[in-house]
Amino acid sequence: MKQNVISQMSDSDLEVSLEKERDTLVKLKLSHSVSPIENPLQIKFHRKNIARILTEIKYRKIKI
Numbered sequence: 001m002k003q004n005v006i007s008q009m010s011d012s013d014l015e016v017s018l019e020k021e022r023d024t025l026v027k028l029k030l031s032h033s034v035s036p037i038e039n040p041l042q043i044k045f046h047r048k049n050i051a052r053i054l055t056e057i058k059y060r061k062i063k064i
Contacts, residue, residue, distance in 0.1 A: 021049050
């Protein structure tokens with residue numbers, strides 16, 4: 001997800017997206033620990049998306 005897409009999302013959409021990304025990351029980590037996944041860079045991608053979403057949430061709290 002790009003930063004400009006994240007910044008246009010509502011607060012509730014950010015929370016839903018954050019939970020979805022966290023669930024996906026946990027599933028990827030578990031499947032990777034059992035057997036190697038096809039593209040291990042997916043873990044990095046989802047971790048960065050979580051950081052982007054959390055950054056936007058904290059930015060909005062400070063801005064208000």
